[in-house]
Amino acid sequence: MNIASPGVAKAAPDIDVSGAMLVDLTTGQILFSKEEDAMLPPASITKLMTAFLVREAIEAGELSWNEEVTPSADALALTKKPGLARIPLVNKPYTIKELYDVALIRSANEAAVTLGEAVAGSEEAFVVLMNERATALGMTQTTFANASGLDSVSAGRPGENLTSASDLMKLALTYLTKYPDVLDVTKQAYVDIDGVRFEATNRMLTGRDLAYSGMLGFKTGTTDDAGYCFIGVSTRDGRTVLSVVLGAKTDEGRYTATKALHDYAYGDFVMTPILRTGELVPEQAFVAGGEVEHVSVRTTSAFEVLIEKGQPVPKLVYDLPETSAPVKADQQVGTVTVELSDHVRYLDGEQPPKGMLVTAEAVEEASFLTRMTRAFSDFLDEIRLVLGKLSLVDRLELL
Template sequence: MKTYTSSKISIACAITLASLFVTPISFAAKQHAAKHAATKKAEASKKSEASASAVPPLAAQDSLAPNAPAIAAKAWLLMDFDSGELLASANVDEPLPPASLTKMMTSYIVEQALRSGKLKPTDLVSVSQNAWCRGTNTESCMYLPLNSQATVIDILRGIIVQSGNDASKAIAEHMAGSEEGFAKLMNAEAQKLGMTKTNFVNPTGLPDPAHKSSARDLAILARAIIRNSADYYAIYAEREFKYNGIKQGNRNALLYTDPTVDGLKTGHTQEAGYCLVTSSVRNGMRLITVVLNAGSAKSRADETRTLLGWGFGSFEKLTPIQPNAVVSSVKVSFGKADTVPAVLGAPWLVTVPRGQQIQTAVEVKAGLEAPLTKGAVVGKVIATSNGKTVSEAPLVAQVDVERSGLLLRGWQHVTKLFGK
């Protein structure tokens, strides 16, 4: 009996001891399994979110070269800066919410005011209660202190580099008294530039049902900034700006990875998706891209890289006529000379698909009469490729043509009358 009891006790002890070692191991295994399941669930959630935000590729609707890429965006384009011609595009004229790409017009108006002398870089701009940014995660800010003042040039950097809503509102109030007043300036400038699908309601791009622009219009604006704001365009390539002790980086990822990219602007709201306008120069050729409503910040950068890579690989710059070459001899009436040599008014570069040939044709103005000054437009030269006009350039008089004297002019009238 004692032996039986002792055996039972020994077995019980063994079971107890075993449980002390097995239980922690089993518990740890369960913890690990739970953690693994949670990780997989989180990864699946991320994939689901990425899938939900993904934008299907949109094929080119127009392209001047074969094999244009399909771009994952709601609208996109690739433009040749020199001519303003679209090299490839899709959905370019649909009015869409532009988000902070709006600030390209805000900065452009500031730049033109600086250029004309209406503003000075050192002018002080006040920060009102309306302009002040409280620093929430729903908007981008320069972090101008309430009731403070900042110089125009700092405000301009805050708009371009930091995409500051506060900077945009402050300069709008400074220049036009209110955001609404400044929006009128923006729309007037848009109309002047030929932005036919654009209507601005505010200087920031914060959502409003009436606030719209198109890919083509934004490319037109980018081209105007590059062409007309040369003194300030370098700001668009700045990677960071520090103000009020806060340093912020430019959100244009391509500025950090592609040394040929020198601007221009990012934008994002839930409604607009992720937007990006860039400009890049390689081997003397500048291209502009617009990507609207991409699925993520990474996607807008990747799709832009794809567009630029295809563009620079598929097109080249050609010089159809040398700048000093006499293109034509243009007839002039009532001058001391009967004709004037016509040359290009400026160097002429034409962007065409690689390997394509260019043909040129000259059109001269009829009925030209002396006096004619050097540099006066006397016609144009047209470049075509595969039967399509790809570029035009003005022809100008190479020299002055003085008006003939009274007797000579009388004789010229007689000969003209009889068709001689």
């Protein structure tokens, strides 16, 4: 079955950002990337690692959502710096849940520092944990210097946070896989604390001015050095898309780029059936000791692959290990998948889809006559092979 990819190929989005990546979470397929491994400042997207470590500490029983913690003098100092106070925390106890929510929804720097102190005792010790966790996740282009994502002058700590679109994708995927309910927090358009309501920093959420259908959050980030950054998650028609945008030049620019990427994912990539249910494939399975040595195989269900419109259907790869007689009809004997290419890429650790292949008919064990006939044929083949390697003089000497 030879199916052409539907539609007409369109150019990938031309987005004005320093680094980006787009992944279809339903398939694990990389749909777009731009400078995905370039080390760039992530600004407050850093808080994803902070919140992730808090969540891990809660799961380990080291913290609890209702536990109260009072911001330190260092954390409260951020509320006094112009432009840095996302939430005007005061010298009073807050629950871990309150701080977690405002760090993710409102990108509160004071809350992030306080959470780091709650986990490790100090922000300095927490940064060590951040970098250890990044290494464990394979974030090879990442180094953390503080819990908030601020530049060194604003954070009051030496060093800068640096990462890449591909590393942030690893972090975001791990977070979403282990704790998918984080989206119950990041999809909120506002957060209440101390009797005051604050809008989320994400302008693409439902009810905001740049609302995008299906948007579930995830995290914004902005500094002078980093520009405007955003990791966005959306879901439509049974598919979930995750994007990373770093270094946009304006606030609206990061959302324009995110919209372009998500529109591209939903509008230009189609789950395309390559093999029908019950279709015989071109390859056959070898049956050792069978009445026949090869048996036809077929699919058990439709085999589909996410393909960009206008791009060629990827080459099919069959895995049909040798099997031994007797073989029943509908016995699983192998799989079919697709060959990876520039147009079909998957995340590290993710595999392309596989379809099950079964025998189209039964094969009995070879009868005595069949085995003898086959053995004699093999003997003649060996003689022909030997003779084919001999010179004419050698052959005459054998006669």
